[in-house]
Amino acid sequence: MKKKVRITDTTLRDAHQSLWATRMRTEDMLPIIGKMDKVGYNAMEVWGGATFDVCMRYLNEDPWERLRLLNSYVRNTPLQMLLRGQNVVGYKHYPDDVVRRFVDKAAENGIDNFRIFDALNDVRNMEVAMKSVKETGKHAQATIAYTISPVHTIEHYVETAIILKDMGADSLCIKDMAGLLTPYRAYDLVSAIKEKIDLPIELHSHYIGGMAIPTYLKGIEAGVDIVDTATASLAFGSSQPPVETMTAILRNTDYDADLNLDLLFEIDSYWERVRRKRGFPRGVTRITDMQTFSHQVPGGMISNLVSQLEKQEALDRIHDVLEEIPRVREDLGYPPLVTPTSQIVGTQAVFNILLGERYKVIPDEVKSYIKGYYGRPPAEINPELQKKAIGDEEPITCRPADLLEPMLDNIKDEVERYVEKEEDYLSYSLFPQVGLKFLKERKKEKDIFGETEPEITREEEDMELKDIKE
Amino acid sequence: MKKKVRITDTTLRDAHQSLWATRMRTEDMLPIIGKMDKVGYNAMEVWGGATFDVCMRYLNEDPWERLRLLNSYVRNTPLQMLLRGQNVVGYKHYPDDVVRRFVDKAAENGIDNFRIFDALNDVRNMEVAMKSVKETGKHAQATIAYTISPVHTIEHYVETAIILKDMGADSLCIKDMAGLLTPYRAYDLVSAIKEKIDLPIELHSHYIGGMAIPTYLKGIEAGVDIVDTATASLAFGSSQPPVETMTAILRNTDYDADLNLDLLFEIDSYWERVRRKRGFPRGVTRITDMQTFSHQVPGGMISNLVSQLEKQEALDRIHDVLEEIPRVREDLGYPPLVTPTSQIVGTQAVFNILLGERYKVIPDEVKSYIKGYYGRPPAEINPELQKKAIGDEEPITCRPADLLEPMLDNIKDEVERYVEKEEDYLSYSLFPQVGLKFLKERKKEKDIFGETEPEITREEEDMELKDIKE
Numbered sequence: 001m002k003k004k005v006r007i008t009d010t011t012l013r014d015a016h017q018s019l020w021a022t023r024m025r026t027e028d029m030l031p032i033i034g035k036m037d038k039v040g041y042n043a044m045e046v047w048g049g050a051t052f053d054v055c056m057r058y059l060n061e062d063p064w065e066r067l068r069l070l071n072s073y074v075r076n077t078p079l080q081m082l083l084r085g086q087n088v089v090g091y092k093h094y095p096d097d098v099v100r101r102f103v104d105k106a107a108e109n110g111i112d113n114f115r116i117f118d119a120l121n122d123v124r125n126m127e128v129a130m131k132s133v134k135e136t137g138k139h140a141q142a143t144i145a146y147t148i149s150p151v152h153t154i155e156h157y158v159e160t161a162i163i164l165k166d167m168g169a170d171s172l173c174i175k176d177m178a179g180l181l182t183p184y185r186a187y188d189l190v191s192a193i194k195e196k197i198d199l200p201i202e203l204h205s206h207y208i209g210g211m212a213i214p215t216y217l218k219g220i221e222a223g224v225d226i227v228d229t230a231t232a233s234l235a236f237g238s239s240q241p242p243v244e245t246m247t248a249i250l251r252n253t254d255y256d257a258d259l260n261l262d263l264l265f266e267i268d269s270y271w272e273r274v275r276r277k278r279g280f281p282r283g284v285t286r287i288t289d290m291q292t293f294s295h296q297v298p299g300g301m302i303s304n305l306v307s308q309l310e311k312q313e314a315l316d317r318i319h320d321v322l323e324e325i326p327r328v329r330e331d332l333g334y335p336p337l338v339t340p341t342s343q344i345v346g347t348q349a350v351f352n353i354l355l356g357e358r359y360k361v362i363p364d365e366v367k368s369y370i371k372g373y374y375g376r377p378p379a380e381i382n383p384e385l386q387k388k389a390i391g392d393e394e395p396i397t398c399r400p401a402d403l404l405e406p407m408l409d410n411i412k413d414e415v416e417r418y419v420e421k422e423e424d425y426l427s428y429s430l431f432p433q434v435g436l437k438f439l440k441e442r443k444k445e446k447d448i449f450g451e452t453e454p455e456i457t458r459e460e461e462d463m464e465l466k467d468i469k470e
Numbered sequence: 471m472k473k474k475v476r477i478t479d480t481t482l483r484d485a486h487q488s489l490w491a492t493r494m495r496t497e498d499m500l501p502i503i504g505k506m507d508k509v510g511y512n513a514m515e516v517w518g519g520a521t522f523d524v525c526m527r528y529l530n531e532d533p534w535e536r537l538r539l540l541n542s543y544v545r546n547t548p549l550q551m552l553l554r555g556q557n558v559v560g561y562k563h564y565p566d567d568v569v570r571r572f573v574d575k576a577a578e579n580g581i582d583n584f585r586i587f588d589a590l591n592d593v594r595n596m597e598v599a600m601k602s603v604k605e606t607g608k609h610a611q612a613t614i615a616y617t618i619s620p621v622h623t624i625e626h627y628v629e630t631a632i633i634l635k636d637m638g639a640d641s642l643c644i645k646d647m648a649g650l651l652t653p654y655r656a657y658d659l660v661s662a663i664k665e666k667i668d669l670p671i672e673l674h675s676h677y678i679g680g681m682a683i684p685t686y687l688k689g690i691e692a693g694v695d696i697v698d699t700a701t702a703s704l705a706f707g708s709s710q711p712p713v714e715t716m717t718a719i720l721r722n723t724d725y726d727a728d729l730n731l732d733l734l735f736e737i738d739s740y741w742e743r744v745r746r747k748r749g750f751p752r753g754v755t756r757i758t759d760m761q762t763f764s765h766q767v768p769g770g771m772i773s774n775l776v777s778q779l780e781k782q783e784a785l786d787r788i789h790d791v792l793e794e795i796p797r798v799r800e801d802l803g804y805p806p807l808v809t810p811t812s813q814i815v816g817t818q819a820v821f822n823i824l825l826g827e828r829y830k831v832i833p834d835e836v837k838s839y840i841k842g843y844y845g846r847p848p849a850e851i852n853p854e855l856q857k858k859a860i861g862d863e864e865p866i867t868c869r870p871a872d873l874l875e876p877m878l879d880n881i882k883d884e885v886e887r888y889v890e891k892e893e894d895y896l897s898y899s900l901f902p903q904v905g906l907k908f909l910k911e912r913k914k915e916k917d918i919f920g921e922t923e924p925e926i927t928r929e930e931e932d933m934e935l936k937d938i939k940e
């Protein structure tokens with residue numbers, strides 16, 4: 001049963017998205033990426049999720065350029081991205097032509113592993129993305145978002161896993177975004193899936209309340225092939241567990257990941273200096289993170305609720321809201337609490353408490369959700385609530401993106417004059433406002449200053465490396 | 471094989487000793503101790519270790535008075551102390567009469583469980599303490615300090631455990647003060663001891679690099695009966711793992727500790743407020759803590775070395791010193807690195823590196839160690855080093871305290887005029903300078919202000935509780 005475990009590094013994507021508000025810059029990455037490439041990681045997750053948006057919106061960086069640069073310095077390690085299924089790297093459903101073209105271009109620019117997920121575990125929202133990845137010949141990893149509810153039984157997850165395998169998944173990821181997966185539950189879950197399916201399983205937990213490391217360990221004992229970690233300075237708290245600790249735990253066991261601890265420390269020393277220089281916090285576990293254990297509301301969602309309530313001068317109602325959330329979640333068919341469902345459930349719960357009457361006001365996004373525009377909820381929606389929210393209107397039963405018109409051919413004219421490469425059309429399709437602003441400013445800068453983007457050569461990178469090392 | 475696990479809380483002793491420089495005050499403890507008493511802990515460690523010294527030295531508090539107060543509010547939970555064997559609660563060997571009287575008085579004032587340890591695992595240094603505890607009828611827990619070396623094999627620990635049982639131990643504690651015990655090693659170690667001995671085993675790890683939680687879990691699977699934790703705000707980092715996480719991990723398993731999570735959160739909210747009010751840091755894991763995994767030097771010891779080297783303007787030699795430490799430790803017969811041996815080894819390593827020649831200077835405490843005054847080292851001392859350090863002098867082979875004269879009858883005159891109770895003689899015997907200063911000032915204050923110590927009645931305590939709750 002025992003076997004060597006592999007480790008995926010999330011430092012350049014999930015870790016800084018979780019701890020640094022996604023503000024890591026390409027220039028932070030380049031001096032160390034060569035060393036990280038030597039560690040022997042299963043993969044490095046470096047792209048997708050919120051990074052695409054943040055690159056353009058806040059960092060004035062071209063996400064495609066980042067990917068190309070990273071890819072040009074990485075020789076050994078597969079590059080991984082998080083693809084939000086039909087949401088691609090955004091927050092809503094996009095038409096199929098955008099999904100397909102995006103996957104093609106991501107593959108062309110260097111992505112080897114596509115981790116594909118949908119907030120509702122609605123496999124229809126993952127279909128086009130998975131098919132597109134398969135067509136590029138790259139690795140399609142299908143994700144199961146882990147949550148707790150009466151319908152999210154182990155049997156339910158096993159069934160979902162079988163469907164995903166049949167859809168062509170090359171591997172499975174169990175995504176424990178809220179740090180809710182306990183060690184012994186992980187053991188049972190992984191054992192049950194492994195019994196039915198022979199795909200590699202990757203375990204992706206967020207540290208949050210502190211269960212992730214033992215959860216990895218019991219997952220590994222049940223047959224998990226790969227676990228996700230980050231470098232120590234960007235680990236813990238709402239990020240992944242640290243690679244150094246996992247390495248030390250598995251060393252000299254049959255699961256040994258065989259990574260070089262001293263190399264990992266060198267790499268972490270670099271990141272620790274970046275962290276301090278940039279003034280970003282360490283990952284820590286606060287009591288609100290622990291409270292997840294009792295009401296299952298993720299820590300990040302609690303912070304959002306707190307600031308929402310503070311604005312309404314109603315922070316004293318936080319406990320009522322926390323108690324209302326599981327009820328709203330039940331009414332809505334037990335969606336996993338992750339963007340965007342966390343917001344849908346949270347906002348409704350706040351309304352219910354502050355207005356003193358449940359569902360007196362039902363926000364538009366809740367109505368959309370009930371109409372089926374986010375996908376199929378895990379369980380039936382409370383019929384009374386449905387009636388109240390959308391009257392006699394029938395929710396859609398098709399895949400939401402079936403209702404969307406193709407987009408790429410229709411936007412050419414709008415941005416053609418700012419476009420330098422095919423990929424720019426995608427940036428614009430995904431984020432019309434942010435993308436257009438980014439493309440326009442890039443053009444303006446180049447008109448004034450000419451081509452200023454530094455062409456970092458191999459020698460320059462080596463110099464930088466020397467500068468920063470010690 | 472499976473069974474309910476019990477949990478000991480260390481918040482009032484080890485946790486604040488590890489994170490707050492032992493600066494928690496009795497007034498911090500009293501408003502919450504009643505609630506903590508309701509949790510259902512196996513025990514609360516509230517006394518001993520460094521708290522005795524720090525009470526008098528920095529807090530102007532009488533440690534005996536703290537113990538009495540705590541004991542007067544605790545109805546259900548056994549109170550535990552850490553007793554440093556023949557070092558009692560100090561940093562050197564004391565004569566047997568001091569050890570005996572101290573144990574009597576601690577028991578009389580409320581200690582139920584005595585956790586007894588010796589830095590070198592020299593059972594002779596634990597003998598008198600254990601015998602004294604047995605005579606009081608209280609619980610004598612014998613400790614094995616965990617470390618890594620060629621002589622610290624599992625067989626070695628099993629042999630030590632058998633000796634301790636034969637000496638009358640009511641239970642065993644595996645003390646992993648440096649966070650070095652890996653989960654799978656814990657499993658093997660606990661299994662091996664359990665196979666030979668039927669005493670309850672308590673696992674005491676410090677979080678440090680992040681292995682403690684999975685180590686508890688694998689320890690529990692191997693039969694550990696009790697694990698040590700602290701409240702979340704005083705957990706992590708150099709302290710113990712958090713009780714909330716352990717509770718959530720074990721919940722609904724056969725090991726379930728059956729603690730009430732909501733009560734634990736209430737208690738932690740209190741401690742979080744105290745932490746913020748007093749400005750104490752959270753426990754976090756730094757890269758130096760992780761580096762323990764590669765050279766086995768505890769994080770706290772590294773901080774000391776860093777400040778020592780900074781003073782010598784030689785911080786650039788830190789890596790050389792870290793490499794020298796294992797060599798010095800080998801020469802000295804592989805002592806576990808814990809006070810005072812961590813200082814002995816560390817100081818010698820710094821001399822060896824800064825002077826450019828090994829053992830050019832040998833500090834007095836190293837000579838004492840070689841002469842056997844700290845006890846019997848786990849392995850033979852390098853004969854060349856011994857020759858160089860103490861020439862032809864024969865190290866002692868007896869128990870170090872055999873050479874000490876009884877003390878209590880000889881110090882009466884020196885402090886009689888400041889003494890209010892029997893216990894004051896012990897405070898003075900253990901810490902002549904600090905103790906005398908404390909006793910003198912107490913007398914002076916009372917001479918001026920009269921009896922000002924607040925007599926907290928049950929009603930007042932309830933009021934305070936109400937004030938602070940919420």
Ligand SMILES: [Co+2]
Binds near residue numbers: 204
């Ligand atoms: Co994640």
Ligand SMILES: [Co+2]
Binds near residue numbers: 484647674676
């Ligand atoms: Co301790």
